[in-house]
Amino acid sequence: MLLRQPLAAFRRATSLTMLSLLKLPRLFTVQQVPKVFHEDSIVAGYRHPCSSARDCILSLFQLTNETLNIWTHFLPTWYFLYKLLTVVLIGDVWHDAFTWPLLVFLLSCCVYPLASSCAHTFSTMSTRARHICFFFDYGALSFYSLGSAIIYSAYVVPDEWVNTTFHRYYVSLAVFNTVVCTALACYSRLGLPFVHYNHDTIKRFSEYQSPKLGKTIRIGAFAYPYLFDNIPLFYRIFMCSGDGCTVNDANVLHYYHTALAFLTAFLFATHLPERLAPGRFDYFGHSHQLFHVCGIIGTHFQMQAIEMDMKLRRQWLSTHSVPITFSGTVGAAAFCVVLSLGVIYIFSLALLRSPTQKSEKGAKQ
Numbered sequence: 001m002l003l004r005q006p007l008a009a010f011r012r013a014t015s016l017t018m019l020s021l022l023k024l025p026r027l028f029t030v031q032q033v034p035k036v037f038h039e040d041s042i043v044a045g046y047r048h049p050c051s052s053a054r055d056c057i058l059s060l061f062q063l064t065n066e067t068l069n070i071w072t073h074f075l076p077t078w079y080f081l082y083k084l085l086t087v088v089l090i091g092d093v094w095h096d097a098f099t100w101p102l103l104v105f106l107l108s109c110c111v112y113p114l115a116s117s118c119a120h121t122f123s124t125m126s127t128r129a130r131h132i133c134f135f136f137d138y139g140a141l142s143f144y145s146l147g148s149a150i151i152y153s154a155y156v157v158p159d160e161w162v163n164t165t166f167h168r169y170y171v172s173l174a175v176f177n178t179v180v181c182t183a184l185a186c187y188s189r190l191g192l193p194f195v196h197y198n199h200d201t202i203k204r205f206s207e208y209q210s211p212k213l214g215k216t217i218r219i220g221a222f223a224y225p226y227l228f229d230n231i232p233l234f235y236r237i238f239m240c241s242g243d244g245c246t247v248n249d250a251n252v253l254h255y256y257h258t259a260l261a262f263l264t265a266f267l268f269a270t271h272l273p274e275r276l277a278p279g280r281f282d283y284f285g286h287s288h289q290l291f292h293v294c295g296i297i298g299t300h301f302q303m304q305a306i307e308m309d310m311k312l313r314r315q316w317l318s319t320h321s322v323p324i325t326f327s328g329t330v331g332a333a334a335f336c337v338v339l340s341l342g343v344i345y346i347f348s349l350a351l352l353r354s355p356t357q358k359s360e361k362g363a364k365q
């Protein structure tokens with residue numbers, strides 16, 4: 001009898017713990033969450049705006065308006081990681097400099113979907129967390145843009161542009177562009193750190209006061225490096241004629257990738273289809289999910305096109321093109337990461353550091 005009571009209490013406690021573990025967080029409608037969390041034409045399925053990290057992770061297994069945003073980038077991360085490991089384990093990457101641009105590109109293909117899925121997972125922890133999460137997302141996208149520039153310089157640039165002045169400075173300019181891209185994308189959310197916003201106030205436009213302006217700046221922030229990086233490819237597949245244009249089997253894959261890139265940008269800019277029927281695509285089929293899917297399929301075709309160009313042009317490029325260096329590939333990528341992290345740090349610091357804390361510190365001294 002004496003033993004039965006603690007046993008029953010234990011059973012009750014464990015079943016309660018199990019229930020609380022299985023209990024999924026409540027979801028909200030657009031009217032119930034602050035404006036900063038609103039998504040255009042998405043009516044329901046919002047998570048709590050101050051979710052705990054545990055609730056954010058649990059939401060991976062709950063149908064919210066973000067669930068597919070998370071999974072459509074989380075699963076492809078593993079696919080690109082598998083591709084990266086295949087190249088590292090099968091090839092002689094330490095001695096074969098020709099593979100270094102591919103390694104940097106595949107690394108960027110792992111980083112950008114991973115950063116995006118983390119940003120979508122933890123963006124509902126607080127307003128500040130949301131901004132910082134997406135600052136990292138933008139940094140990862142600009143790293144991917146540099147990865148594309150590095151492979152285009154090594155394998156895609158048409159024969160007649162090889163070794164030209166543009167080709168020699170192309171990667172350096174792309175590194176500069178990544179800083180501009182990260183800074184401009186972060187700026188598109190709240191304005192300039194410390195000048196327009198800090199821990200307590202936002203003086204300038206923000207994502208929720210002037211969403212159109214913020215969105216336009218952000219589209220420009222990503223369109224500009226994308227268009228710059230694609231100059232050699234667009235010239236090769238759309239404009240070049242005669243000898244030296246590098247027409248090979250990879251071209252058709254470059255067309256697929258380019259078409260998907262434009263479709264991705266179209267979905268991001270237009271918010272279709274949910275804008276036509278608000279509330280109908282809250283969980284499945286809204287533009288951000290389609291944007292993720294098209295982006296990933298586009299990256300897949302881009303990778304296949306690159307692999308084909310590598311195979312078909314290796315011999316010719318090895319004898320005619322500028323030598324592939326560590327500083328121009330891994331070094332440039334590392335430099336870009338440091339610069340982008342620096343930009344993210346400055347934009348995040350303004351959100352984290354409270355001026356009242358600063359003045360209290362000053363008063364104590």
Ligand SMILES: [Zn+2]
Nearest residue numbers: 069116288292
């Ligand atoms: Zn996203």
